[in-house]
Amino acid sequence: MKVTVVGAGAVGASCAEYIAIKNFASEVVLLDIKEGYAEGKAMDLMQTASLNGFDTKITGSTNDYSKTANSDICVITSGIPRKPGMTREELIGINAGIVKTVSSNLVEHSPNTILIVVSNPMDTMTYLAHKTTGLPKHKIIGMGGALDSARFKYRLAEALEAPISDVDGMVIGGHSDKGMVPLTSHATRNSIKVSEFLSEERLDQVKEDTKVGGATLTKLLGTSAWYAPGAAVSGLVQAIACDQKKMFPCSTLLDGEYGLSDLCIGVPVILGKNGIEKIVNVPLSDAEKQHLAESAEGVKKTNGLLEF
Ligand SMILES: NC(=O)c1ccc[n+]([C@@H]2O[C@H](COP(=O)([O-])OP(=O)(O)OC[C@H]3O[C@@H](n4cnc5c(N)ncnc54)[C@H](O)[C@@H]3O)[C@@H](O)[C@H]2O)c1
Numbered sequence: 001m002k003v004t005v006v007g008a009g010a011v012g013a014s015c016a017e018y019i020a021i022k023n024f025a026s027e028v029v030l031l032d033i034k035e036g037y038a039e040g041k042a043m044d045l046m047q048t049a050s051l052n053g054f055d056t057k058i059t060g061s062t063n064d065y066s067k068t069a070n071s072d073i074c075v076i077t078s079g080i081p082r083k084p085g086m087t088r089e090e091l092i093g094i095n096a097g098i099v100k101t102v103s104s105n106l107v108e109h110s111p112n113t114i115l116i117v118v119s120n121p122m123d124t125m126t127y128l129a130h131k132t133t134g135l136p137k138h139k140i141i142g143m144g145g146a147l148d149s150a151r152f153k154y155r156l157a158e159a160l161e162a163p164i165s166d167v168d169g170m171v172i173g174g175h176s177d178k179g180m181v182p183l184t185s186h187a188t189r190n191s192i193k194v195s196e197f198l199s200e201e202r203l204d205q206v207k208e209d210t211k212v213g214g215a216t217l218t219k220l221l222g223t224s225a226w227y228a229p230g231a232a233v234s235g236l237v238q239a240i241a242c243d244q245k246k247m248f249p250c251s252t253l254l255d256g257e258y259g260l261s262d263l264c265i266g267v268p269v270i271l272g273k274n275g276i277e278k279i280v281n282v283p284l285s286d287a288e289k290q291h292l293a294e295s296a297e298g299v300k301k302t303n304g305l306l307e308f
Contacts, residue, residue, distance in 0.1 A: 001025045001241045004068040004110070006102050007078035008032035008041045008060065010223070011118060014230025015075060015237075017045055020056040022234060024241050029068050031061045033078070038062060071110040073237055076129070078102050079119035081224035088120040088176055088214075089302050096306060099125045100132050107133040114275040116236055117142045117251070118229065122175045124302045126251045126264040131308050138276040142251025144175025145266035146232040149249060151213035152182045155206045156189075159198055166190050171210060172249045172266045172282075172292065179295035180211045185285045239271035252276050260296050263303060
């Protein structure tokens with residue numbers, strides 16, 4: 001199992017670290033455009049191997065895609081992160097060019113790979129990866145919902161004063177402050193609907209805190225977060241590498257599902273060795289349906305800024 005991670009910055013390195021610590025991949029290649037940067041991060045991470053007890057071999061490469069050849073899974077984290085006050089959509093000008101070049105280089109060297117897109121605006125970058133590479137739709141996966149759902153569970157546990165392991169919930173829709181749709185109608189504590197424990201006002205607060213989860217951290221850190229994003233990516237990589245058939249909300253190209261077409265947006269999917277093995281249809285409340293439709297309009301508007 002060979003995994004390439006493009007972008008050895010905050011998210012890329014965190015993702016490589018979590019993949020290595022979980023010890024399921026034989027090799028992780030980190031690639032960055034900055035001279036020596038990926039090699040340095042790879043060496044530093046390899047020096048944690050004896051301390052953390054993993055056997056995954058991590059190597060670095062400065063923009064040499066021959067080192068990524070025949071990767072089973074490629075992750076794209078290259079591109080600029082947002083600064084406090086910015087939206088993810090504002091990153092499109094620079095990141096679209098990066099994602100276009102990187103995705104076509106990756107597929108040239110690993111034609112059978114499964115691609116995970118992380119760079120923002122993620123739903124639009126996932127759509128761009130489809131247009132650029134022509135890979136089959138089950139092989140291109142956008143990571144956003146796994147992170148947003150982890151943030152939702154964190155906020156739910158906080159509101160419930162419960163341990164996070166008692167809580168379950170999912171966020172679908174676009175990976176943006178306005179576009180996220182936290183599914184409060186399905187969220188549970190030990191299989192009991194959270195609405196049994198929390199008032200509508202408190203649940204609305206949980207939803208709002210979830211949607212601005214990334215912006216809250218960007219304000220505190222001065223740049224975008226990396227631990228939870230890296231852990232979320234490693235979860236998707238592991239589900240594919242170990243054929244786990246796990247359900248995550250992921251951005252995927254829709255063709256009529258949820259009444260939406262010709263865009264990538266977050267919906268629940270089953271991940272296994274073939275990538276996206278199934279799109280899961282979840283019943284939504286009327287408010288959630290409307291929110292998802294508005295979210296899709298927002299993603300399509302951003303997609304309209306792409307040049308092919
Ligand atoms: N989808 C999500 O849930 C999610 C979560 C967090 C961050 N992000 C996004 O991930 C991206 C990376 O964030 P970060 O905090 O790691 O940023 P970062 O600046 O720490 O790292 C980005 C890295 O990409 C490299 N890079 C730039 N152009 C490249 C190219 N053409 N080829 C190879 N490498 C290149 C840079 O040299 C840098 O090291 C951002 O777009 C950010 O918005 C997405």
